[in-house]
Amino acid sequence: MNAIGIDIENVTVAYHGKVALHSASLQLQSGSICGLVGMNGAGKSTLFKAIMGFVKPATGRILVNGLPIHKAQKTNIVAYVPQSEEVDWNFPVSVADVVMMGRYGYMNILRIPGSRDKQAVRESLERVQMSDLRDRQIGELSGGQKKRTFFARALAQQAQVLLLDEPFAGVDVKTEKMLIDLLLQLRERGHTILISTHDLASIKTFCDRVVLINRSILAYGNTSDVFTPENIARAFDNSLGDLSSVTSQLNGKNRDIK
Numbered sequence: 001m002n003a004i005g006i007d008i009e010n011v012t013v014a015y016h017g018k019v020a021l022h023s024a025s026l027q028l029q030s031g032s033i034c035g036l037v038g039m040n041g042a043g044k045s046t047l048f049k050a051i052m053g054f055v056k057p058a059t060g061r062i063l064v065n066g067l068p069i070h071k072a073q074k075t076n077i078v079a080y081v082p083q084s085e086e087v088d089w090n091f092p093v094s095v096a097d098v099v100m101m102g103r104y105g106y107m108n109i110l111r112i113p114g115s116r117d118k119q120a121v122r123e124s125l126e127r128v129q130m131s132d133l134r135d136r137q138i139g140e141l142s143g144g145q146k147k148r149t150f151f152a153r154a155l156a157q158q159a160q161v162l163l164l165d166e167p168f169a170g171v172d173v174k175t176e177k178m179l180i181d182l183l184l185q186l187r188e189r190g191h192t193i194l195i196s197t198h199d200l201a202s203i204k205t206f207c208d209r210v211v212l213i214n215r216s217i218l219a220y221g222n223t224s225d226v227f228t229p230e231n232i233a234r235a236f237d238n239s240l241g242d243l244s245s246v247t248s249q250l251n252g253k254n255r256d257i258k
């Protein structure tokens, strides 16, 4: 059996006394990709932020590769691709600068990149086909190019655990396929990947497991067992129409339901 990459036990998060995530428990094995699915406000980003230590749970505990998050971050185990809305795109940095940030954990306090860091940045940019834009200011990128830049930062970090908050939002079909192929390669190398997406149709093509969330975890398990029209309808408070309409969305007839 594979090692546990992310271990979440009984985690509750509240903002100003209002519960956003109630008593979540979850174990993700290394060498697997887990899709995180739920409607707007369901608590997906909150779960990512709790794993990253950006919000402090009121109860419970989270381990990443067996370590509490502050220790996991020191050893470069975990990389996070935030939602685009969380990034200050006016910050005066280039694409290559952002990707180099993925290497900071490997540098000393002066942050002078070495040849390995430069090589990792070069290779990561190549893998997401962004080498041509490496000197462009990040505010001057398209939505899909922004996503690829932060994806490249995560690749450059060479982290064992990847947390990706809606990496396909605003991304065209070809780029989404390229990113999914990269995720599948990382899975083969034993990485643990947790990814939120509103592209329901693509989930079953690359996720081994699925978590359905609606302020608490509604269902979690193998994609074929859990990702059923009935469970999805429940996760979306039956707002997607009847079950045949949910089924057609799963079959890609309505690519982005957000």
Ligand SMILES: Nc1ncnc2c1ncn2[C@@H]1O[C@H](COP(=O)(O)OP(=O)(O)OP(=O)(O)O)[C@@H](O)[C@H]1O
Pocket (backbone or CB within 6 Å): 015, 016, 020, 038, 039, 040, 041, 042, 043, 044, 045, 046, 047
């Ligand atoms: N910093 C915050 N302060 C107060 N409430 C917050 C804060 N961040 C999130 N919330 C609330 O917590 C709940 C969960 O939000 P969260 O961002 O985790 O949802 P989400 O599933 O990621 O949604 P989306 O699909 O829209 O990105 C929402 O009701 C949201 O309004």
